[in-house]
Amino acid sequence: METVKTPEATGIHIWVLLTGFPIAEIISGRNQPPWLAWPAIAAVAALYLWTTRLAFTDRARATRIALPLLIVVGVASALAFQGAWSFVLTMTAIATGTAVRAARGMLLLLALTAVALAVTADLGLLLMMFSGWGVFIAGLIPWIIVQLWDTIHELTETRKELARVAVSEERLRFSRDLHDLLGHTLSVMVVKAEAVRRLAPGDGEAAARQAADIEQIGRQALAEVRAAVTGYRGRGLDAELAAARDVLADAGISLRVQTSAVRLPPETDALLGWAVREGVTNVIRHSAARSCQITLSDTGGLELEILDDGRGAPEPVEGNGLGGLRERVEAAGGRLAVAGSSGFRLRVTVPA
Template structure:
């Protein structure tokens, strides 16, 4: 996972806070010097381990190093040199890096109270106690809040990228569905007209030529529709689809009855009802073996009924499933089925 915000290198310079104790050791103000020097070295090593292990995701090992750090710091703070209390903020910075959630706030409270007691027992004044405890408490708190903030920012960025990937996938699915609807209908029309050409060619060359010309026109129209789909346009509208349906059904030898109310649906509903007419008529031509087909539109309720073979096992193919998704997205319902013949009913709000 990508890490945002400060990295481990940002926390190592804080070790410069240990300068006063080191200065006391160099100048000989601490006796015995060897245990104190070992304590400072151990403190620095454990602090580096806390930061390094935590940023590498080894939380359990980092927690063990933190426990050792706290033990060493309180052993050092019981020494005679008052300047050693400058080390206290470093232990809370390590706490803010290693711990997450509410545990860090609880531990910071306990450490602040413990530091106050140790300083009071050592005879430090209230000014020194206030300064040390304030730095100790705020050091760990600020580090914890900043790291949490950048962690949330990272999660939000990853969520935004995932949403973008999902949106792209949904758009690809929508486009493939639209392309299926466009080409499925168009290819069905071309197949019907090609069959008409085959039947007419032996006995009526002129009629066959007209059907061939229609195939050419349908092919050109299909290219236009595909270009429109690529450009983001959806459908040709209800009136155009009804006119196309009459022609396609007639060419397929299916008697068509179209009844449409005078109410004009809203533009979005008009486009969706056009898609429904296209898909329904395509299914009638390709699958029904029907002799008659009735198309009725009352307001925003569309019904396409035929007297064909009825619903088979694959009645709801890709086209109807895609149409159902569009209808539901607009707040409508789609019903399809039937035993004697097939009925497609789309109801929009």
């Protein structure tokens, strides 16, 4: 599995060496009283290391506890001792840019910049501007780096989630294809097996032909399953209409087909082919019909209707086959309607 290398606190910890400038002033005797300056610089160093470590391990604690303490101690020390203590503000800005995200971090950096300008105001305009700019840039760079790392992490997680969704959708597609392929084919084989049983006692030659058809259908089913594994979607409308004519005739159901001369895109051709296959499968399995009609018309959108004169059902139940077909049709921007008040009726409408 691909992993994203996250930033580490080590590269941020090294800037604790900036405390060397205030320490040099303490040693030279410029900061009085020393008994207060030494604890102040030690507290600043400890809080800086703690804040930057928590920024990569527990950002909530870093922003709620450690960073506020560092800001209070750092700003107070810089205002009290001034001079080289402006580097304490630089360290505080680095910790702020590392720990605080989005606009809140930028506002804190601007506030620290203002404090740096105030601390160095008596050193002249050039040094004051240099100090303020240094504090702002010192916090801005880690702030940008951390924002980029967060974005990379979010994109990586999004890509992983999209991959998981793609796998799930492909599994669903494959299960639908197998159901559609094998459900129809097995229904046809059952019908032909019943024909063999009826014909065998009196017409062995006809029974042999039906048995040969069963063998051929079985081989065809195997080829279709293999094709489904490689992503094949269907045989197309014309092939399914021809197959429907044969299987309905074997089941003793007459078929009437009315189609418009429409040139279908490959995706639409495959989808309507699946609709014919699923509709005919339901006619054979459930309707006890004597006749069936399949109509394809173009009235601004393509409409395929399958209607039989069987017993129907007041509220048809959508199983895996019709449910999978509905998903396919709606994914193509179409509509599927099923009715059973006077025979079974399946209507599929898709954009032309």
